[in-house]
Amino acid sequence: MKSIHDWFSKKKEEKELEAKAEKLDIPGNLWVKCFKCKGTLYGKDLEANLKVCPKCGYHFKLTFSERLKITADEGSFLEHDNLIVSKDFLKFTDAMPYGKRLEEAKRKSGLNEAVITSEAKIGGMRTGLGIMDFSFIGGSLGSVVGEKVTRLIERSIEGKMPVIIFNASGGARMQEAIMSLMQMAKTSAALAKLKKARMPFISVCTDPTMAGVSASYAMLGDMIISEPGALVGFAGPRVIEQTIKQKLPENFQRAEFLMEHGFIDMVVERKNIKNTLIKTIKFFME
Amino acid sequence: MAGTKKGLLDFEKPLIDLYKKIDELNRLSRHGKIDLSSEIQAVEKRIEQQRKELFADLTPMQTVSIARHVLRPTTLDLVKHIFTDFLELHGDRCFADDPALIGGIAKLEGQSVVIVGHQKGSSTKENIYRRWGMANPDGYRKALRLMQMADNFEKPIITFIDTPGAYPGIEGEERSVAEAIARNLREMSQFEVPIMIVITGEGGSGGALGIGVGDKVLMLEYSIYSVISPEGCASILYRDASKAKEAAESLKITAKDLLELKVIDEIIKEPIGGAHNNIEQTAKNIKAALLKNLSGLKQLSKPELIETRYKKFRSLGIFEELSPL
Numbered sequence: 199m200k201s202i203h204d205w206f207s208k209k210k211e212e213k214e215l216e217a218k219a220e221k222l223d224i225p226g227n228l229w230v231k232c233f234k235c236k237g238t239l240y241g242k243d244l245e246a247n248l249k250v251c252p253k254c255g256y257h258f259k260l261t262f263s264e265r266l267k268i269t270a271d272e273g274s275f276l277e278h279d280n281l282i283v284s285k286d287f288l289k290f291t292d293a294m295p296y297g298k299r300l301e302e303a304k305r306k307s308g309l310n311e312a313v314i315t316s317e318a319k320i321g322g323m324r325t326g327l328g329i330m331d332f333s334f335i336g337g338s339l340g341s342v343v344g345e346k347v348t349r350l351i352e353r354s355i356e357g358k359m360p361v362i363i364f365n366a367s368g369g370a371r372m373q374e375a376i377m378s379l380m381q382m383a384k385t386s387a388a389l390a391k392l393k394k395a396r397m398p399f400i401s402v403c404t405d406p407t408m409a410g411v412s413a414s415y416a417m418l419g420d421m422i423i424s425e426p427g428a429l430v431g432f433a434g435p436r437v438i439e440q441t442i443k444q445k446l447p448e449n450f451q452r453a454e455f456l457m458e459h460g461f462i463d464m465v466v467e468r469k470n471i472k473n474t475l476i477k478t479i480k481f482f483m484e
Numbered sequence: 485m486a487g488t489k490k491g492l493l494d495f496e497k498p499l500i501d502l503y504k505k506i507d508e509l510n511r512l513s514r515h516g517k518i519d520l521s522s523e524i525q526a527v528e529k530r531i532e533q534q535r536k537e538l539f540a541d542l543t544p545m546q547t548v549s550i551a552r553h554v555l556r557p558t559t560l561d562l563v564k565h566i567f568t569d570f571l572e573l574h575g576d577r578c579f580a581d582d583p584a585l586i587g588g589i590a591k592l593e594g595q596s597v598v599i600v601g602h603q604k605g606s607s608t609k610e611n612i613y614r615r616w617g618m619a620n621p622d623g624y625r626k627a628l629r630l631m632q633m634a635d636n637f638e639k640p641i642i643t644f645i646d647t648p649g650a651y652p653g654i655e656g657e658e659r660s661v662a663e664a665i666a667r668n669l670r671e672m673s674q675f676e677v678p679i680m681i682v683i684t685g686e687g688g689s690g691g692a693l694g695i696g697v698g699d700k701v702l703m704l705e706y707s708i709y710s711v712i713s714p715e716g717c718a719s720i721l722y723r724d725a726s727k728a729k730e731a732a733e734s735l736k737i738t739a740k741d742l743l744e745l746k747v748i749d750e751i752i753k754e755p756i757g758g759a760h761n762n763i764e765q766t767a768k769n770i771k772a773a774l775l776k777n778l779s780g781l782k783q784l785s786k787p788e789l790i791e792t793r794y795k796k797f798r799s800l801g802i803f804e805e806l807s808p809l
């Protein structure tokens with residue numbers, strides 16, 4: 199959706215910074231600049247601090263495997279539906295053909311889609327766990343993401359497990375056009391079934407959770423948790439600015455702004471998310 | 485009927501000369517007091533013929549221009565002709581009444597129904613008031629309130645979609661239009677009454693889908709439905725807003741394409757030259773489609789209705805499933 203615009207039209211400087219941050223694990227590339235405070239950080243310190251800037255608390259984006267490591271109990275992860283893959287069914291070509299874009303995303307991220315769904319234990323308790331990865335085409339919601347999330351929910355209803363999804367998405371996957379939009383209806387309908395089955399859904403918003411994903415499953419959690427500073431909203435800030443021709447408020451569409459306006463239950467620092475999840479799962483399941 | 489010469493679109497320009505000819509003939513006929521009606525009829529026939537040809541093979545971008553036509557009938561224009569006893573109901577019982585998304589109760593050929601729909605204006609002034617049919621969270625919450633009332637009192641729901649998208653503003657984010665749309669998607673999937681969706685003009689993204697989950701999705705012949713506007717897509721993906729024409733083709737936004745993709749169930753015919761050429765006829769066609777579909781849906785039990793609706797959206801999505809090695 200519109201907001202994805204912002205992710206593609208980021209200032210060059212920001213992009214370079216992001217690229218650097220992503221290169222954290224490459225030996226020799228030891229120093230990283232924080233996006234927010236612009237402080238210079240030693241790569242190892244940053245990783246030891248769960249990729250949160252020790253100086254200003256800025257939460258860098260996590261990859262799927264980094265997120266899994268700090269969320270699921272060791273050795274408990276069982277991936278599901280990893281053989282569903284995207285298809286360029288519209289022969290969609292923008293800057294590059296969609297098929298090629300998919301190949302590149304796979305190569306870059308080491309994943310075969312923007313969400314990995316699984317059964318995993320958190321604090322010893324079984325959960326249906328979904329983790330989105332922004333590095334796969336901006337975490338965009340296409341047919342495969344919609345199908346995997348829907349199967350995750352359906353499987354959790356059957357297995358009587360709470361559903362937990364870590365959101366990270368710029369919105370719809372435009373290369374799949376209308377089919378991408380339809381995934382919003384599909385996943386939300388699955389959540390209606392989960393609700394009827396009285397199984398909980400805990401939605402965790404990370405930076406960013408926008409447009410098609412926020413206007414479907416991300417905002418439908420029985421509990422909605424967000425990492426500090428995450429961008430969470432519908433329309434992209436640039437689109438809003440162009441429409442209303444006004445400057446936007448300082449923390450506009452940030453997690454704290456959403457909590458202040460009543461749309462998020464808790465803003466939780468990365469290091470406390472697992473414990474918070476354990477408490478909430480215990481509340482629902484015990 | 486040769487249709488109206490009001491609001492001719494760019495691709496209809498070849499018709500201008502023929503309309504001029506009719507004016508000329510009319511003038512001659514008045515001045516010379518001679519009967520030129522058969523000549524006039526002949527030209528009208530040519531206009532009709534040429535219009536048919538022009539509309540037989542529209543490009544997606546030409547369809548976009550019809551869907552967005554300033555004279556295109558709005559939800560209230562259509563409601564007036566399709567239903568009787570319409571009463572507009574206001575407000576979301578929460579924060580505000582959104583003029584960009586209207587709702588109310590009415591009779592469809594004697595049957596009680598609840599109606600919600602995006603509302604564009606018919607003048608610039610009215611469009612400013614109605615934000616060109618771009619709803620705020622309050623609009624989606626009003627729609628939900630009315631649909632819940634319909635569900636509770638077992639009345640069918642009919643929604644009309646005509647919006648460029650949800651309004652991108654500060655208030656919309658403060659009151660979370662994302663939450664409002666998401667909630668509608670979830671709740672609409674479970675209502676125990678028939679829901680019929682009619683896309684009448686622009687079906688713009690999440691703002692359209694927010695009242696777009698139903699048992700039957702019908703679409704006027706020259707309306708569009710898309711995840712993003714062709715202009716938006718062009719400026720993001722092609723980084724060139726002038727490539728909207730190409731984007732419109734790639735995005736598969738026309739009724740014909742969407743029927744093939746099974747995103748919609750039925751195309752409702754428009755009069756020659758588009759809905760604005762004959763609003764009464766357009767309304768008649770919509771009414772016939774609604775009555776036909778409603779009588780079919782009434783045959784289903786409540787659980788059947790919900791399960792069929794679930795499966796309809798559950799089945800949307802195109803991907804490959806590899807077999808394990």
